[in-house]
Every structure is written in structure tokens, then in C-alpha cells.
Amino acid sequence: MMTGYWFALGSCLLLLVFLVVLMRTRRIREKYALIWVALAIGVCIVGAFPSAVTWLSSLVGVQTPSNLLFAFALILLLLVCIQLSVEMTTMEEETRTLTEEVALLRFDLDRMAAGQRDRDGARSGPVAFPPPEDGPA
């Protein structure tokens, strides 16, 4: 009983330290770490006062207190996964916008360079698009 108690508390504290280290080295952004920090603190509290879970499970009508914890854990992990999918969608959209913008800028650049070359070559008139030979590799 005692060993299990210290094991739970110890691993939660380790998790907390790990998260703080990640944040300090900027490997994880605070907005993603926050939910894990909250979770670790929550588990620390539950680990320190197991009677809290018993009280809570009798309150919501769950017979086995550990099942309440499992249910909570599942819901939380699900929410985190959804959050990550949302963030990834945002990132994909950002990448898409940047990709389009890069292509448009490169086109403008090529056109300007072609126009410059034309002026240097003492020819007049705007150039509608870069000549075929100036494609970047």
C-alpha cells in the first residue's frame, strides 16, 4: 500500500519536472503543456488524498473509485487528441497559405528579373511572363 502510494506520487512529480524542463528548453509550448501540468497536479492531489476519489465517486454514483479515474483519463486523452487535430488543421491551412504565397512571390520575382534583363538589353515594353530559359532548378 505504502509503496504504491509513493510510486504514484513520485511518478507524478517526475512528470511535472519533465514538463517544466521541456518548457524551459522551448521544446513544448505552454499552451500544450498546461493541460498536462494540470493533469499531473490533479493526480498528485488524488495520490496524496485517495479518500477524495472515494468521496467523488460516491457523489457521481460510480461504485468502484478507480473506474471513475479511468473514465476521466479516457475523456481527457480524447480531448487532448481532438485539440491536437484542431491545431494540426490550423497548421496545414497556414502551410497551404504560405505555399501559395511563396509561389506567387517567386513568380513576381522572376517577372521582375526578366523585366530588368530586358531593360538592360535595351529593349522596351513590359514582359508578361519570364522567358522559358530562366526556370530555377
Add this chain to the structure above:
Amino acid sequence: MSEDLRSRLLVIVPAWNERDALPGVLVELARELPEADVLVVSDGSTDGTADVARAAGTAMVLDLPLNLGVGGAMRAGYRFAAREGYGAAVQVDADGQHDPADVRRVVDALTAESADVVIGARFAGVGSYRVRGPRRWAMSVLSGVLSRIAGARLTDTTSGFRASNRRAIALFANEYPAEYLGDTVESLVIACRSGLTVRQVGVQMRPRAGGTPSHNPVKAAVFLGRAVFALLIALTRPLGQAPAGVHR
């Protein structure tokens, strides 16, 4: 290229690894529409499609550094059209399926039918393009729903052959989904829900330069499911909201 101020036409050709079919399409486009500007959007091609297009000498080339899918390539094309102030844009596939000779009819329908978007449709009585089985059911479900929304008969909602006027270009420059069927079905839903007029013109479809359309029933069923799902989402989406990560 026409320099005057009458509504200039841009032909957008989204191309992903189409180095074999593209030159022929560009030659035909230059012959059929000498006054139009042609923009090839190379969608992260790895086979030198962009170089082939530049070498043709008749087209401008937008070379996307990543593969974004047809929706991404087309939005880049519409952004280009909007920034350069084109009065009309027409989207033509690079695989030679769309006959460049039909482009003018599709574009002319913009003014003739006072439409904002005109689809070059495969099943509108012209040509002999046919599909069978679940794929056909999926397409008729899509046509039925979209015809109702558009208030006009649309028989081919998954066609990638379409013309847009200035209003539609401005809309598509901001909203052109990159998702599955987003470039065809959902963009039409967005157009209709934004108050644009969508009409169609029958066109002849030519066989693709390579590959054959699949008749696998499982694939067709998956297509039906995804199409209906995409349609449901598109119909219930809140209007006028830029997707996350897009800054206008």
C-alpha cells in the same frame, strides 16, 4: 496577350506530374484561345512539369513548392487572377480530358446566361462519357442536391472544368477548400450559398491521356459516403468564416 482593358481571360491549368500530357494541352490552348493568358499551377510536381510548362513559352508558371492538392493549386490560381485583375478565369485539367475547343463556349456562357460560375458538364447530353453503379448513384445524389441549391439543373458537379467571373474569382481566392471533393462539390456549395449564380454547359469529354476511371464497387461506395459527408458538412458550415490560419 491582350493589353487593353476589356475583360481579360486567364486559363488556369492545375498540373501535378503531368509532364507528358501538358505540352499538348498548352499548344491546343494557345491555338484555340490566342488572346487568353495561360497559368500553369504546378502542384509540387516532382517530374519537371514546371520546366516543361516554361519551355512551352506560351504559359505563365506558378510553381508550388509543396503538393497541396487540386484545391490548393486552384486557390493559388484564383489568388493570382484576383491580384492581376483578370475579368474571368477558366479552369482546365492538364491531362487533356477537357477539350480546349470547348473553353470559349464555357466562358461565353458567363455573359450569355449572366452566371458567375459556369460548369463544363459531362452528362449534359453532349459526348459519350458514362459511369455506372454506385459511383453513378453518388453523382446523381450530388447533382440532385446541388441543382436544388443552385436553382438550376446541374448534372456534373464533380467536373473540374469551369469558368468564373470577377465576383467568383474574388470569392474563390479566399475560399477554395483543399479537402476531398472540396475543389469541386464544396466550392460549388460555397458559391451558391454566397449568392453566386451557377449554370452549366454541356461539353465533350475526351479520354484521359493515361489511366482509366475505376469501376471498383468498394471504391465507389467509399466515394458515395465521402461525397455525402462532404456535402452535409459544406451545407451546414457557417458562411463567411475564413478557415483557421488564413489571414485575409
